Amino acid sequence: MKPRHLISLLDLSGDEFRRLIARGIVLKNHRDPDYQPLKGKVLAMIFEKSSTRTRISFESGMTHFGGTALFLSPRDTQLGRGESLHDSARVISSMVDGVMLRTDRHETVTTFAQHSRVPVINGLTDLHHPCQLLADMQTYFEHRGDIKGKTVTWIGDGNNMCHSYITAAMVLDFNLNIACPEGYYPLQSIVDAAGSRIRFFDTPLEAAKDSALIVTDVWASMGQEDEQKQREQAFKSYQVDADIMKAAQADVLFMHCLPAHRGEEVSAEVIDGVQSVIFDEAENRLHAQKALLEFLLCTNHL
Ligand code: CP
Ligand code: NVA
Numbered sequence: 001m002k003p004r005h006l007i008s009l010l011d012l013s014g015d016e017f018r019r020l021i022a023r024g025i026v027l028k029n030h031r032d033p034d035y036q037p038l039k040g041k042v043l044a045m046i047f048e049k050s051s052t053r054t055r056i057s058f059e060s061g062m063t064h065f066g067g068t069a070l071f072l073s074p075r076d077t078q079l080g081r082g083e084s085l086h087d088s089a090r091v092i093s094s095m096v097d098g099v100m101l102r103t104d105r106h107e108t109v110t111t112f113a114q115h116s117r118v119p120v121i122n123g124l125t126d127l128h129h130p131c132q133l134l135a136d137m138q139t140y141f142e143h144r145g146d147i148k149g150k151t152v153t154w155i156g157d158g159n160n161m162c163h164s165y166i167t168a169a170m171v172l173d174f175n176l177n178i179a180c181p182e183g184y185y186p187l188q189s190i191v192d193a194a195g196s197r198i199r200f201f202d203t204p205l206e207a208a209k210d211s212a213l214i215v216t217d218v219w220a221s222m223g224q225e226d227e228q229k230q231r232e233q234a235f236k237s238y239q240v241d242a243d244i245m246k247a248a249q250a251d252v253l254f255m256h257c258l259p260a261h262r263g264e265e266v267s268a269e270v271i272d273g274v275q276s277v278i279f280d281e282a283e284n285r286l287h288a289q290k291a292l293l294e295f296l297l298c299t300n301h302l
Helices: 012-031 053-064 085-093 106-114 130-144 160-172 190-197 204-206 225-233 242-247 276-295
Strands: 042-045 067-073 098-102 120-122 149-157 175-179 198-200 215-218 251-255
Touching: 012 130, 012 160, 012 276, 042 053, 053 067, 053 098, 053 276, 085 098, 098 106, 098 276, 106 120, 106 225, 120 130, 130 160, 130 242, 130 251, 130 276, 149 204, 160 175, 160 190, 175 190, 175 204, 190 198, 204 242, 251 276
Parallel strands: 042 067, 042 098, 098 120, 149 175, 149 215, 175 198, 215 251
Antiparallel strands: none
16 A cells, blocks of 8 residues: 655645544643654664754654664765665665655655655655645634635745645635735735735735734755845845734744744744744744654554
8 A cells, every 4th residue: 555645735635634633732731741653763863954843843753652763864874876766765764764855846756755655754855845834724723723715824935834824824724915026926826826815015005904913934944045135135124023924914933944044034023023923833843743653654543
């Protein structure tokens, strides 16, 4: 039987996504050290890019569940010396119970998954960051309840996080307002698939109107460091500040996947203010991914 993967959020139904969120909340609030559903299981974590949250949350999650996580960097494996993805996927997946992959090209994850015998989890690519959305949505549900029918606003780069918000809007059925500078829009094919739930606005202020959640991300993602100066120019009127937060609903929340640059994509006043739930969001990477690991790696779960 083909294993289930999490390559993008479109791999989940709305019902499964909601059950993962509910399970993440239970695992967070009732930690039982004797519950070790992944005892003896191994997760290989291939990181071709830097990480704090993703690495620590998966590693801790596997440990809590009685399993082990292997950190693999391209510097130390034959993947980094050009061994084919096909061969690497066959070999690695014959020895472990799951694989998490963080890499540049989305096709690397899809190709790896095609040849893997075990579940593959996308730990971030140039197109998607689904694990972050599991945590973001758990955070929203904890603070405000179900997000169905609500309006979320994305401000800034039409990047991997923006794409993941678009797919989350499709799966969980919420509306997404987007304000991006010219030339930094999300991929049209991803936008088209989401239909009328997605609306574009000329200014962040208009996009924020009546919003229940405002989200942004860095202006230059990993690998785009050379474009920093040019992007600072393009994005300078896209900082999430107190005026933008005021345009939204009174109970609006602010999220950012982190790492953040205060004074660039978000003012310190907003990210460190009372509407910001960034540290719940970061902690929930652990709980949400434990729910995901249980779902993908334990048979008969959910
Ligand atoms: N948000 C996130 O994925 O953080 P890391 O890059 O630290 O893993
Ligand atoms: N868009 C950012 C997200 C980091 C978690 C990046 O890809 O670098």
